[in-house]
Every structure is written in C-alpha cells, then in structure tokens.
Amino acid sequence: MTITITAFETSPDRGRGLARDMGVRWALEEVGQAYDVRLLSFAAMKEPAHRALHPFGQIPTYEDGDLVLFESGAIVLHIAQHHAGLLPGDANARARAVTWMFAALSTVEPPIVERSMATLIERDKPWYNERLPIIEGRVRVQLDQLSSRLGDTDWLDDEFSAGDLLMVTVLRRLAGSGLLEERPNLCAYIARGEARPAYQRAFDAQLAVFTGRPSTG
Amino acid sequence: MTITITAFETSPDRGRGLARDMGVRWALEEVGQAYDVRLLSFAAMKEPAHRALHPFGQIPTYEDGDLVLFESGAIVLHIAQHHAGLLPGDANARARAVTWMFAALSTVEPPIVERSMATLIERDKPWYNERLPIIEGRVRVQLDQLSSRLGDTDWLDDEFSAGDLLMVTVLRRLAGSGLLEERPNLCAYIARGEARPAYQRAFDAQLAVFTGRPSTG
Numbered sequence: 001m002t003i004t005i006t007a008f009e010t011s012p013d014r015g016r017g018l019a020r021d022m023g024v025r026w027a028l029e030e031v032g033q034a035y036d037v038r039l040l041s042f043a044a045m046k047e048p049a050h051r052a053l054h055p056f057g058q059i060p061t062y063e064d065g066d067l068v069l070f071e072s073g074a075i076v077l078h079i080a081q082h083h084a085g086l087l088p089g090d091a092n093a094r095a096r097a098v099t100w101m102f103a104a105l106s107t108v109e110p111p112i113v114e115r116s117m118a119t120l121i122e123r124d125k126p127w128y129n130e131r132l133p134i135i136e137g138r139v140r141v142q143l144d145q146l147s148s149r150l151g152d153t154d155w156l157d158d159e160f161s162a163g164d165l166l167m168v169t170v171l172r173r174l175a176g177s178g179l180l181e182e183r184p185n186l187c188a189y190i191a192r193g194e195a196r197p198a199y200q201r202a203f204d205a206q207l208a209v210f211t212g213r214p215s216t217g
Numbered sequence: 218m219t220i221t222i223t224a225f226e227t228s229p230d231r232g233r234g235l236a237r238d239m240g241v242r243w244a245l246e247e248v249g250q251a252y253d254v255r256l257l258s259f260a261a262m263k264e265p266a267h268r269a270l271h272p273f274g275q276i277p278t279y280e281d282g283d284l285v286l287f288e289s290g291a292i293v294l295h296i297a298q299h300h301a302g303l304l305p306g307d308a309n310a311r312a313r314a315v316t317w318m319f320a321a322l323s324t325v326e327p328p329i330v331e332r333s334m335a336t337l338i339e340r341d342k343p344w345y346n347e348r349l350p351i352i353e354g355r356v357r358v359q360l361d362q363l364s365s366r367l368g369d370t371d372w373l374d375d376e377f378s379a380g381d382l383l384m385v386t387v388l389r390r391l392a393g394s395g396l397l398e399e400r401p402n403l404c405a406y407i408a409r410g411e412a413r414p415a416y417q418r419a420f421d422a423q424l425a426v427f428t429g430r431p432s433t434g
Contacts, residue, residue, distance in 0.1 A: 071316050074319040095291070099292075113327065122348075127348070134338075146272065
C-alpha cells in the first residue's frame, strides 16, 4: 500500500520547512515509512478535487488506500499509533505524549501564528508597532511556561515522542524573531530535534521541492 | 477509581459554558462516566501545586489515579478512546473523527479566539474598528468551508463523534457575534449538539458552579 501526502508545489517559506507537510514528513521518516508526495499549486488546492480530500483547501493530506486524512496533528497521531517509535509503550506515558501534541497545536502555536500573520499582513498598518509587542507578550508567556516545564531535560516527557515532534515544529516558526534566544533551553531543545536523522531527511526532502534538486535521502 | 477534573471557581464567562472544562464535562456525560470537580481561583491556577499538573497554569486538568492530563482536546480524546460512544468502531472512521478534533482546535478555533481576544482587549484601541473586520474575514473563510463540508448532514462524518463535540464547543464561542446566523446549517448543527442530553447535563453542572445552586443532573 502506498502512502501519499500533499505539499506545496511552491512553498511560501522557500524551503525553510515551516509548511505543514514538514511534521508529517518527519513523522514518516521517524517510523521508517516510505511515502509519495503529490505537489499542488495554490490554485489546485482550492479546486473541488482537493477540497474533497481537505475541506479547508490546505496541505497536507494523507492517503492510504481508502483512508483520507487532513490536519497535520491528526496525521502525525495516526502515524504514531500505527508504527513504533513516536509514542511510548506505557499507556499513561502515551496519553501524556498525546497531551503534548495538543499543547503544541492548541496552546503554544496560536499566538505564534498570530505573530507571523501580523508580520506578514499588518506590517504596513499604523498599529503594527504598538500591537506587535502585545502579541509577543502572549508568545513569551507560553514560552516561559514551556521553558520552565522542560527545565534541563532532553524531551518533554522522558523519551522523544510525537509531542516533541510537533512542539519543535511549532517553535521553529519563531526562528528569526529573537524570542527563542531569551530561553537557551528551548533553543537547545529545538536543536536536539533538528539533529535527529529523521528530521534531516524530512527537511532535505521538502527543501528539494523548492530547489528542484532531487533529495538524496 | 475517581476521576477529578479542575474548573474555574468563578468562570469569566458567567456560566455560559465557554470555559474549557465544558467539552470535558460533555465527553464524560456522553460516555456515562461520573467525575468530581475541584474548583480553582485564578490565583490557585498559577501556584506551583497546580502548575505541576498543568504547565500552562490553566483549567481543565484530568486526574485518574496516577494519570494526570491537561489540554481539553487530549482529555476528550483519552475519554473517547477508553469508553464507547465518542468514536466509531471502524478504524478509518475513528481516524477521521480524530481529524475533526484537530480541525476544530487547530484550524477553526484560532481565528475565533483571536476575535474574542480582540473584543476583550483591543476594544479601546484606535485600530479596533479597522482590525475587527480583518479577523472576522478569517473566521468567515473557515465557517464557509465548514458549512460547505457539513451540507445538510447531521454530523461531520456519519455518526456523532468527539470531533463534533469539539467542533460544536468551538463554534459556540461565536454566539452573539452575528457570524453564525449567516450559515443556517451551522446554527442547526450547534443546536443539535446542544440538544443532546449529555450536553445539557454538562451545561447545567458548569452553570451550577456559577449560580451556586447544586446541579440536579
């Protein structure tokens, strides 16, 4: 059975690995599952054929035979539940890892995305310089709390899990903002994630779409 | 084994069921699982004792023996995985229901929360009247796509699931905004959720905290 995901034909992040296929690619690499990629133009993403797979007209989707999924969090969880390597064996530890997945996407990420949207869309607005620090204040509150919980441990809950995979993916959106450098343990945490061979293979594969060079992974 | 969740001692929504314990209460009622509630003041939520349970100092938490969870999405998923009634039996349908849970929390909710934050915090700012329509435009895009996918069906994927439970919970945050009334099928969808006996028991229980009257549920 071939697994196929969708990704941007021309990623708006120019291959920096910030598009939402990155987490799915990383999860597939962690568990050693081969996959195909179907690239989509922005126009094709809004066509009925793609909307039948993804009601919100976005990437990524995940197709495995009759099964069609969307939402990178749900896809990563599905991969983690069906292969070893992304969730601990102990039932309570598994539930805690899933908690960190939701924490990444519904608590930590929203103010980070709001900040990105402001820098993209509101940069020319008269309120930009007053409003950006307000949003960054909200981001800092979450980063401080995450940093406190992480402390000097390698991962959020003992061993690396899908929760760390999504949290690192979310935190990477702050590269260049200056907000991460205030918390060295978060920088080191992101670096540990990025140093994983599976991360590197996933990163190279998405970058190869942008550069037009086939991935050697 | 007693399950204990946490909730606001004094809910900022004055018992309208918009605090994040509501979805967890609703899930517990759907599966017929009794639970205790520990109420927390805003000060207690930020104390080390609570932060040990919830690193972001919020409600709800979920305690069941040695297991401690936070994040309402993760808690609802945990309940759904351990009891019948909130996820379909078919494996593919289960994965799709989980996809709708993530869609509710990471795609549909963020612009809705951003709108709520703006109306609470930015109402007196000089940019409020220009910025609100921008945010509401983002909310409308998601509502339109959700409305298209729902069509004239009762639930997002055949039978009622934890995905619908979270989606209805998220959409209820728009009550009073005028944005829901533009899409009658979404209003009917929310009404179907609110009409469920389990929803009503959960709603009454959280309202009783605010009114000080014991729930009769």
